[in-house]
Amino acid sequence: MKVKGFLKDVTGASRVTNARRKLIESGSPENNYRDHIREVADELHPKATRIVVTKVEDVSPTARRFTFEATDGDKLPPFQAGQYASLDLEINGTLTTRPYSISSAPFEARTGEHPFFQLTIRNGRPETGFAANWLYANLKEGDKLTAHLPFGEFHFEPLRDSKHVVAPAGGSGITPFYAMAKEIEHGTLDMDLTILYGSVSTKDIILEQQLKAIQSDRVKFVNVISGDEEYDGEKGFLSRDLIKKYSAEDTTYFVCGPLPMYHFVKGELEALHVPARRIRMEVFGAPRDVTAAEGYPKDFEPKKFKLTVLRGIQKDVIEADSREPLTVALERAGIKNNSRCRSGACGFCRTKLVSGDVFVPAEGDGRRRADKQFGYVHACSTWPLSDCTIRIPIL
Amino acid sequence: MAFYKDNYDVIVIGGALAGMSCAMRLASEGKSVLVLERHNLPGGVATSFVRSGIEMEATLHEMMSLGPVEDPLYIRKYLDEMKVAIDWLRVPEAYELYSPEDNIDIELHAGRRSDGTWVCADEIEAQYPGTRAEVNRLLELCLSVYNSTLFLNEHSLSKLQMLLKHEALVKTAGYSAKEVLDTAFVLPEPVKKILSAYWIYVGQPLSTLPFTIYSFLMADYMMGGSYVARGFSHEMAMAMQNRCEELGVQFEYCQNVEKILVKDGHVYGVRTSRGDEIHARYVASAPYPNTVYGKMIEPQSEVPAQARKYANAMPMSVTNFSVVLLLDKKPEDLNIRSYSVFSSEVPFDTDVFWAQGKKLGNWSYLTTICLNYANPDAVPEGMTSLSITNLPLPEAFAEVNADNYYEMKRTIAKQMIDTVSKRLGVNLLDHVQEIEVESPMTIARYTGMYQGGIYGYQHSMVNSVVGRLEDVEREQYIKGLVGCASHQLVGDGMACNINNGKIASKMILEEMKKEAAAK
Known part of the structure; x- marks a missing residue:
C-alpha cells in the first residue's frame, strides 16, 4: 500500500502529532473565555x-x-x-x-x-x-x-400563517391579541388582525377603550355579545357565519378563551373546512373537573392519597387529592416544582412516576412517546388514582 | 434535608449520550456515580419535542456504528453489553446526493459482501462505468483503517507493531481525505464528489479532513448502514437514562454545575447553581474545556497555563442550523422520495461549503431528512416530517443579538425552505403545519454548550485524531477531570459520543487503579 512514498507515508502519524502540538503551543496562555452565543441565548x-x-x-x-x-x-x-x-x-x-x-x-x-x-x-x-x-x-x-x-407557541409565524388573521376570543383570552394589535400598530408585526371578541354582556369586555383606540385598516375589533338582544352590533356566539363574514380566502385563526369556547369554535371552524394548519389554539389550562374528562374511571369516589416524593436521596410523604393534579399536591405541601403552562403541554413539570395509578386526560397530553413508555408524566395534568411515588428535580 | 450523598466516586456533568454512556459503564464496574444534567431531559441534542400534540425529531437523526443484529458493529455490541434495549429501525438508503451543477443525482445503499465488494460501488458503476474496481478498493482501504482505529480504541501498540499490523492506518495517517483520493486512486471527479457527501457529518472539508476520519465514516456507514429509534432520539436517550438508574446511578435533572472544585491540581467536587457542594475525586465534564478552564474551575489559579493554551488554540467545529417542519401532505405529494438527501445548489466543493459556513445564510449544501421513510408510524397520517439542516461555524453568528435574533432565524429558514422547494418543484411554505427553527442559540439554551457547538473541535489535519490519541495523557491538565462530550477524542456524532463516554469511563477507571496502587 502506498500513498506518496514509503518514508512520507510512515512518518505521517508523527507529522500530524507534531502539527497538533505546534497548534496548541500557539495558543494564548491568557483566559480568553467568552461565549457570545451563550450570552445571546441567556x-x-x-x-x-x-x-x-x-x-x-x-x-x-x-x-x-x-x-x-x-x-x-x-x-x-x-x-x-x-x-x-x-x-x-x-x-x-x-x-x-x-x-x-x-x-x-x-x-x-x-x-x-x-x-x-x-x-x-x-x-x-x-x-x-x-x-x-x-x-x-x-x-x-x-x-x-x-x-x-x-x-408558548401562540404567536404569529410568517413562515406558516396567512397574513390575514381572524382571532375568536373570549374572556381574558383577549390579552394576547391586544399585544399583537399594539405590535402591528407599531409597524413591527406584518399581519392584518380581526378580533372577534365574544362576551355575554358589554360589562365583560376587557381592554375595550385600549383596543378601540388602536383600530386601523390593519386591526379590526369586533365585539360579539351573546346575552343582550338590544346590543347594537354583532350578537350571538362566535358562529361559523360570523367567522366567515370576517374571513378572507386564506385566513389563519388564532383562538384564545375558556375551554367551552374552544370546543365550540373548533367545531365551527371544522364545519367551514378550515385546514388544520390554519387553526392555532392557545393551551387552555387543566380541566377544573377531571372526573368529567373522557376516559376518567367511572364512579371513582374522590379520595385522599399518599404521595411519596423522591428528590435525590431525600424522601417526603405528602397528601394528594384525586381531584387535583400532582402539581397542586406538591404546591400545597410547599415543595418547589417547575411548572409553566399548567396545561400538560410545555413539559417543564416532567416527572418520573415510580409507582402508582394515575389519570392523564388525552386532551392536552403533550408527552413524548418514549416518556409514556418509560413512565414519565407531566405533573400539572396528571391526577392520582392510588397512592403514588414520584421523582422530581431538586429545586 | 440531604439530597446528595456526602461523596461519590464520580460526578458526571451532563446527562447527554456521552455522560450517560460514561455513567452506566462506571456504575456497571461498581462505582457510585452522580449525573448532573442542567435540562429536564436526558440526551442533549438527541431529543425530541412536541407541538400541538405531535412529536418531532429535534436532531439530524441517523445513528451509525450499529449494523444489523446479525452483524453488529461496535456500538450495538456496547449497548448490548450494557443491556440498553432500543427499538432500532433501519434507514433504507445511505443517502441521495443531488448536485445539478455536476449532473449528479444518485442514491446509494449500504452493504458489503463477503468477497469485499460494496453495494454502492455497483450503484456508482451503473452511472459511471469503469469505476467499480477503484470504488471497491477505496472502501476496502477505508475498512482496513476503520478496523485498525477500532482496535486502537481498546489497545495500544508499539510503532513497529503498528506498521506491521496496521499498515493502512499508519501510512494514511498523515494525509487528508483529498490527498488520498487524489493520489492513491484513479476516479473521475463526480465520483469523488459522490463519495464526499458525508463530509457534513464531521463538518470538515475534504482538504483538511484526515483520511483516518474519512475512512471511519465511509466504512462504518457503508458497511453497517444507519438507524433511527422508533420512539425518536428521545427513546435512545431514555433507554440509556433508565439503564443508568437501574445500575444505581443517581441522575438529577435541572442541576446546573457552576464550579468544578480543584485543590493541589486534583478535582475534589462540584458546586451547582443551587449552592450544593458535592464531593468526588473524579469529574467527567460535558462542558467544553473553554468553559471549564475559562470560568468553572475554582479557584482559577488551579488552571495551568498549558490548559489555557489548549483551550485557546483548539479550533471550534461547526454548530447547527435546522428548520424542522411538519407538512400537511404526504411525502410523495411533495416529491420527497428519500430519507436522507444531500443537495448542492452550486458545483459540489466542500471547501466552498465550508467557507459559506463562516457567514450567515445563503448556504448551498443542505441536508434534508424525511422521517416518514425510516419511521412512518412516527408521523401522523397524511403528513410529512421534514428537517433541513446546514452546519455553519459559530463565528457566522457574531453579529446576532437578542433583538435581531427572531428575524435572523426566519430570514435564513425561509432561504433554506425556498432552496429545497425549488429542488422539489413544490412550494413547501404552502404546507407548513408546524415549524421550529434551531440555531446555535437553541443548542446553547438547552445544553449550555460552548458557542452552541455540537461537533466539538475541528477534525482537521492540525488537530487530527491520531495526534489526539497520542497526546491524550499529557492533555489531562487537571487530575481527576476528563472530558466527556464531542470535544473528547472521537469527536461528534451520537455513536461517537457514546464511545467518548466509554473512553472517559476507561480513563477514570485506569486513573483510579493508579491512585489506588500509589496508596
Whole structure:
C-alpha cells in the first residue's frame, strides 16, 4: 500500500502529532473565555427575571392591568406577541405558578427608558380563579415578583400563517391579541388582525377603550355579545357565519378563551373546512373537573392519597387529592416544582412516576412517546388514582 | 434535608449520550456515580419535542456504528453489553446526493459482501462505468483503517507493531481525505464528489479532513448502514437514562454545575447553581474545556497555563442550523422520495461549503431528512416530517443579538425552505403545519454548550485524531477531570459520543487503579 512514498507515508502519524502540538503551543496562555452565543441565548431565555409592579390600572369593571419592569439588574427578554409569562407566587403558604398571556407589545419590553411588560388579570368567580383573584385583589405598585418568560407557541409565524388573521376570543383570552394589535400598530408585526371578541354582556369586555383606540385598516375589533338582544352590533356566539363574514380566502385563526369556547369554535371552524394548519389554539389550562374528562374511571369516589416524593436521596410523604393534579399536591405541601403552562403541554413539570395509578386526560397530553413508555408524566395534568411515588428535580 | 450523598466516586456533568454512556459503564464496574444534567431531559441534542400534540425529531437523526443484529458493529455490541434495549429501525438508503451543477443525482445503499465488494460501488458503476474496481478498493482501504482505529480504541501498540499490523492506518495517517483520493486512486471527479457527501457529518472539508476520519465514516456507514429509534432520539436517550438508574446511578435533572472544585491540581467536587457542594475525586465534564478552564474551575489559579493554551488554540467545529417542519401532505405529494438527501445548489466543493459556513445564510449544501421513510408510524397520517439542516461555524453568528435574533432565524429558514422547494418543484411554505427553527442559540439554551457547538473541535489535519490519541495523557491538565462530550477524542456524532463516554469511563477507571496502587 502506498500513498506518496514509503518514508512520507510512515512518518505521517508523527507529522500530524507534531502539527497538533505546534497548534496548541500557539495558543494564548491568557483566559480568553467568552461565549457570545451563550450570552445571546441567556438574554433570550433568562432562567428567571426579577420584576417590580410599576403601575396598576382598571381596564374594565372586573379586570386590572399590571405593568412590570425588570429590577435588581435584570433585563426583560424579547418575546413574540401572543406569548406568556409565568409568575412565581406564594399565596397563603402555597408555592405556585401561573401563566398569563402578555398583553403589552414586544417592542415595549425592549425600547424606551423604562422597558416594561403588562399582564391583564380578571377577577374571576371565587371558586375558579384562585391565583387571579388573589393577584387582582392584592398586587400593588412596588411589589416584587419573579417571572419566567417568554413561553408558548401562540404567536404569529410568517413562515406558516396567512397574513390575514381572524382571532375568536373570549374572556381574558383577549390579552394576547391586544399585544399583537399594539405590535402591528407599531409597524413591527406584518399581519392584518380581526378580533372577534365574544362576551355575554358589554360589562365583560376587557381592554375595550385600549383596543378601540388602536383600530386601523390593519386591526379590526369586533365585539360579539351573546346575552343582550338590544346590543347594537354583532350578537350571538362566535358562529361559523360570523367567522366567515370576517374571513378572507386564506385566513389563519388564532383562538384564545375558556375551554367551552374552544370546543365550540373548533367545531365551527371544522364545519367551514378550515385546514388544520390554519387553526392555532392557545393551551387552555387543566380541566377544573377531571372526573368529567373522557376516559376518567367511572364512579371513582374522590379520595385522599399518599404521595411519596423522591428528590435525590431525600424522601417526603405528602397528601394528594384525586381531584387535583400532582402539581397542586406538591404546591400545597410547599415543595418547589417547575411548572409553566399548567396545561400538560410545555413539559417543564416532567416527572418520573415510580409507582402508582394515575389519570392523564388525552386532551392536552403533550408527552413524548418514549416518556409514556418509560413512565414519565407531566405533573400539572396528571391526577392520582392510588397512592403514588414520584421523582422530581431538586429545586 | 440531604439530597446528595456526602461523596461519590464520580460526578458526571451532563446527562447527554456521552455522560450517560460514561455513567452506566462506571456504575456497571461498581462505582457510585452522580449525573448532573442542567435540562429536564436526558440526551442533549438527541431529543425530541412536541407541538400541538405531535412529536418531532429535534436532531439530524441517523445513528451509525450499529449494523444489523446479525452483524453488529461496535456500538450495538456496547449497548448490548450494557443491556440498553432500543427499538432500532433501519434507514433504507445511505443517502441521495443531488448536485445539478455536476449532473449528479444518485442514491446509494449500504452493504458489503463477503468477497469485499460494496453495494454502492455497483450503484456508482451503473452511472459511471469503469469505476467499480477503484470504488471497491477505496472502501476496502477505508475498512482496513476503520478496523485498525477500532482496535486502537481498546489497545495500544508499539510503532513497529503498528506498521506491521496496521499498515493502512499508519501510512494514511498523515494525509487528508483529498490527498488520498487524489493520489492513491484513479476516479473521475463526480465520483469523488459522490463519495464526499458525508463530509457534513464531521463538518470538515475534504482538504483538511484526515483520511483516518474519512475512512471511519465511509466504512462504518457503508458497511453497517444507519438507524433511527422508533420512539425518536428521545427513546435512545431514555433507554440509556433508565439503564443508568437501574445500575444505581443517581441522575438529577435541572442541576446546573457552576464550579468544578480543584485543590493541589486534583478535582475534589462540584458546586451547582443551587449552592450544593458535592464531593468526588473524579469529574467527567460535558462542558467544553473553554468553559471549564475559562470560568468553572475554582479557584482559577488551579488552571495551568498549558490548559489555557489548549483551550485557546483548539479550533471550534461547526454548530447547527435546522428548520424542522411538519407538512400537511404526504411525502410523495411533495416529491420527497428519500430519507436522507444531500443537495448542492452550486458545483459540489466542500471547501466552498465550508467557507459559506463562516457567514450567515445563503448556504448551498443542505441536508434534508424525511422521517416518514425510516419511521412512518412516527408521523401522523397524511403528513410529512421534514428537517433541513446546514452546519455553519459559530463565528457566522457574531453579529446576532437578542433583538435581531427572531428575524435572523426566519430570514435564513425561509432561504433554506425556498432552496429545497425549488429542488422539489413544490412550494413547501404552502404546507407548513408546524415549524421550529434551531440555531446555535437553541443548542446553547438547552445544553449550555460552548458557542452552541455540537461537533466539538475541528477534525482537521492540525488537530487530527491520531495526534489526539497520542497526546491524550499529557492533555489531562487537571487530575481527576476528563472530558466527556464531542470535544473528547472521537469527536461528534451520537455513536461517537457514546464511545467518548466509554473512553472517559476507561480513563477514570485506569486513573483510579493508579491512585489506588500509589496508596
